[in-house]
Amino acid sequence: MSLRLEAALDARDVAVSLSLDHGETLAVLGPNGAGKSTVLGMLAGLVRPDRGSATLGDDVLFDLPASWRPPHRRGVALLAQDALLFPHLTVRHNVAFGPRSSGATRSEAGAIADEWLRRTATDAFADRRPAQLSGGQAQRVAIARALAAEPSLLLLDEPLSALDVAVAADVRGMLADVLADRTTVLVTHDALDAYLLADRVAVMHDGRVVEEGPTRRVLERPRHPFTAELSGLTLVRGVRTPDGMRADDGMLLPGEPVDPVEQGAPVLAAVRPSAVRLARPDAGTIAATVTALEPQADLVRVRTDRLDALVPPADVADLRLRVGAHVALGVPPSAVTLYPA
Numbered sequence: 001m002s003l004r005l006e007a008a009l010d011a012r013d014v015a016v017s018l019s020l021d022h023g024e025t026l027a028v029l030g031p032n033g034a035g036k037s038t039v040l041g042m043l044a045g046l047v048r049p050d051r052g053s054a055t056l057g058d059d060v061l062f063d064l065p066a067s068w069r070p071p072h073r074r075g076v077a078l079l080a081q082d083a084l085l086f087p088h089l090t091v092r093h094n095v096a097f098g099p100r101s102s103g104a105t106r107s108e109a110g111a112i113a114d115e116w117l118r119r120t121a122t123d124a125f126a127d128r129r130p131a132q133l134s135g136g137q138a139q140r141v142a143i144a145r146a147l148a149a150e151p152s153l154l155l156l157d158e159p160l161s162a163l164d165v166a167v168a169a170d171v172r173g174m175l176a177d178v179l180a181d182r183t184t185v186l187v188t189h190d191a192l193d194a195y196l197l198a199d200r201v202a203v204m205h206d207g208r209v210v211e212e213g214p215t216r217r218v219l220e221r222p223r224h225p226f227t228a229e230l231s232g233l234t235l236v237r238g239v240r241t242p243d244g245m246r247a248d249d250g251m252l253l254p255g256e257p258v259d260p261v262e263q264g265a266p267v268l269a270a271v272r273p274s275a276v277r278l279a280r281p282d283a284g285t286i287a288a289t290v291t292a293l294e295p296q297a298d299l300v301r302v303r304t305d306r307l308d309a310l311v312p313p314a315d316v317a318d319l320r321l322r323v324g325a326h327v328a329l330g331v332p333p334s335a336v337t338l339y340p341a
């Protein structure tokens with residue numbers, strides 16, 4: 001069911017407008033304190049905004065001050081970072097709980113539970129209690145329990161962040177299957193979650209949605225520095241030149257805009273650090289100063305006052321890079337995505 005939300009909560013300085021079509025997954029990305037959980041709370045009915053409204057299909061979740069539907073009458077399931085299963089019930093009974101509460105007979109609820117246990121690959125431990133599950137198993141069961149209740153809207157608050165990397169990948173794969181065609185809002189810090197699970201993303205910063213749109217467009221052509229950081233890109237503002245762009249600080253970058261832009265018109269460039277080359281200060285075109293060195297997998301992210309570069313540790317040693325060192329950057333056109341500002 002399609003979702004529309006427009007609401008504000010002054011005490012948290014959160015004011016948002018979001019919409020989502022039926023069956024789509026929206027990833028809400030943003031730094032700590034951006035307001036992501038507050039948005040989920042408003043939709044779940046746990047946080048009451050000062051004003052605004054939300055609709056899910058034809059249902060009005062709230063339209064303040066006139067109406068406010070309580071959480072259990074919204075058809076919304078919220079899944080938090082921790083699984084929060086009922087500790088005294090078996091896995092199967094945890095999953096059957098939702099259908100039972102909404103009137104299914106014991107055997108109907110059992111059949112629904114078995115189907116979701118199968119789809120989430122948790123049927124092997126159906127008779128265990130939550131205390132006997134690993135974190136990844138418990139999170140799978142929590143997903144099964146949420147979906148067995150057949151919510152019209154599924155809300156996921158960083159469902160993978162408490163899991164270690166290998167388990168998170170496994171659960172992410174399962175989520176990709178069960179979220180298809182299901183209206184879902186997913187809060188995450190991780191661009192990979194957005195790429196693999198979401199049709200659209202909304203990026204929040206300081207209580208506002210700063211950009212919103214189809215996942216790849218937003219993450220590959222960011223308009224806000226935080227979005228660029230999430231995607232691992234460097235965002236540069238400037239104006240269009242015959243060969244590319246001139247940045248606000250005078251730096252010239254090569255490239256062809258993805259959409260037509262007139263000469264002199266404002267453009268943005270998203271630069272891939274892995275394609276930026278580093279050289280000794282006298283050997284390249286763009287002079288820069290190193291501001292930070294951050295290990296990333298088998299490479300080092302060299303942050304500079306101009307662009308970032310992602311290079312092997314040996315390059316860092318050969319060029320004697322340290323914070324404050326001068327370096328030259330080489331930027332091939334393939335490193336740059338240019339688009340209208």
Ligand SMILES: Nc1ncnc2c1ncn2[C@@H]1O[C@H](COP(=O)(O)OP(=O)(O)OP(=O)(O)O)[C@@H](O)[C@H]1O
Binds near residue numbers: 034036
């Ligand atoms: N229960 C609460 N009472 C009062 N203020 C709160 C409460 N929870 C969050 N806030 C404030 O509301 C703002 C938004 O917080 P929120 O938890 O929604 O952000 P978030 O994007 O989910 O952050 P995180 O990624 O750290 O979970 C912050 O300024 C926060 O301090």
